[in-house]
Amino acid sequence: MSVFASLVEHLAELLQPLFGASAAAAAIVLFTALVRLLVHPLSRAAARGQKARAELQPRIAELRRTHAKNPERLQRAVLDLHTEAKVSPLSGCLPSLCQIPAFFLLYHLFSSTSIGGEANALLSHQLLAAPLGGRWADVLGDGGPFGGAGLVYAALFAVVAGVAFFSYRLTRRTMADRPLLPEAEGQRVPGLGAITGVMPFMSFFTLVTVAVVPLAAALYVVTSTTWSVVERAVLYR
Helix, strand or coil: CHHHHHHHHHHHHHHHHHHHHHHHHHHHHHHHHHHHHHHHHHHHHHHHHHHHHHHHHHHHHHHHHHCCCCHHHHHHHHHHHHHHCCCCCCHHHHHHHHHHHHHHHHHHHCCCCEECCEECHHHHCEECCEECCCCHHHHHHCCCCCCHHHHHHHHHHHHHHHHHHHHHHHHHHHHHHCCCCCHHHHCCCCCHHHHHHHHHHHHHHHHHHHHHCCHHHHHHHHHHHHHHHHHHHHHCC
């Protein structure tokens, strides 16, 4: 935690001439961009894997018909097919999993009052009028939604809503172009219809995350989500 706090402080010092009192917030955005840049090769691999899995769907549908009465044999046959095609069913999860440590580091860093036995100096940093260690609930009780800090959150919510709407349309288009399974097969899979119906709306849950985590972690979420949507638009076109 101390090493990570020093990293954020050094980044903030470098950005101080450009962003003034909001330099720490800019450092978090820059840190997030660096994390996403490091994870980008995995995102490219995930995109290739999704396209490859989409191409395998007709063969998987045939396996389902062939082994309809033998689920264990069907599972082995599907795994063998993925192995033969050198496609990992879990490749799409890797970019998100690799970001979890960075998010929780920021969350704990801006939730702790002390680091290494000393007062957490990062909690004194702000994004305009909003403390980086504060939450939306704190804003509602101090100045209200239309105070200085409230307007910062209003801007964040507007950005998240815009990105979520773009992600919703992108997901709908991707699912229409590359369905998880042919329609007839999908009807045989319990719960698949509900999953495919909810998936386009998942990005809107980011609004809840931004509202309940410290502002520093919310900045990570907003930056990473925006990066993800742009990345998907490029890689899955």
